[in-house]
Amino acid sequence: EIVLTQSPGTLSLSPGERATLSCRASQSVSSSYLAWYQQKPGQAPRLLINGASSRATGIPDRFSGSGSGTDFTLTISRLEPEDFAVYYCQQHGSSPPWTFGQGTKVEIK
């Protein structure tokens, strides 16, 4: 099973600041199979990034993904009020289970 470790657990930032979230895998993950999701309280997750770096439909360009192998990053260039949420990475496509990271909460400082 591939374990995904996200850091930091919580990120306290102000609107307008840059957010950098990390997702580290216990073994190499194909970039094609790394996704990022956003979840707000009381809502289902929303797909942000697929294939490590491709924004999903309707996702603003302030969200970007990068990385390869075992290290992946989600960057939010300038935080908007609606971006304060929990973010999860997920690996899929190799053998199951298709695991999620434990999440990073981006909170208002």
Next chain:
Amino acid sequence: EVQLLESGGGLVQPGGSLRLSCAASGFTFNTYAMTWVRQAPGKGLEWVSAISGSGGSTYYADSVKGRFTISRDNSKNTLYLQMNSLRAEDTATYYCAKEARPDKYGSGSYPYDYWGQGTLVTVSS
């Protein structure tokens, strides 16, 4: 418009059973693999099970293998999760989700672009 609507959650005693349903609309259901993901209260996301578009291939997390069964009725555009021998640690909101690209014979190649609103399962005496 793609819609996924879960139902069937509720309170059940340990050892009991529940069947969750996910009614799908707005896309060609039988060409897309579908997944169940759960989230315990205040916790993160856990992948539970997946099924190919045809229904011929199924996949399970070790935590539910042998107790849960995923299935689909493509004539009714509905996904199911039969949950038996339920435990307290199965308490969670269960989401159904659709893979982003068609896959009739496998699962896992694509992330999940649409999710239902979730249904809460509580296992307690």
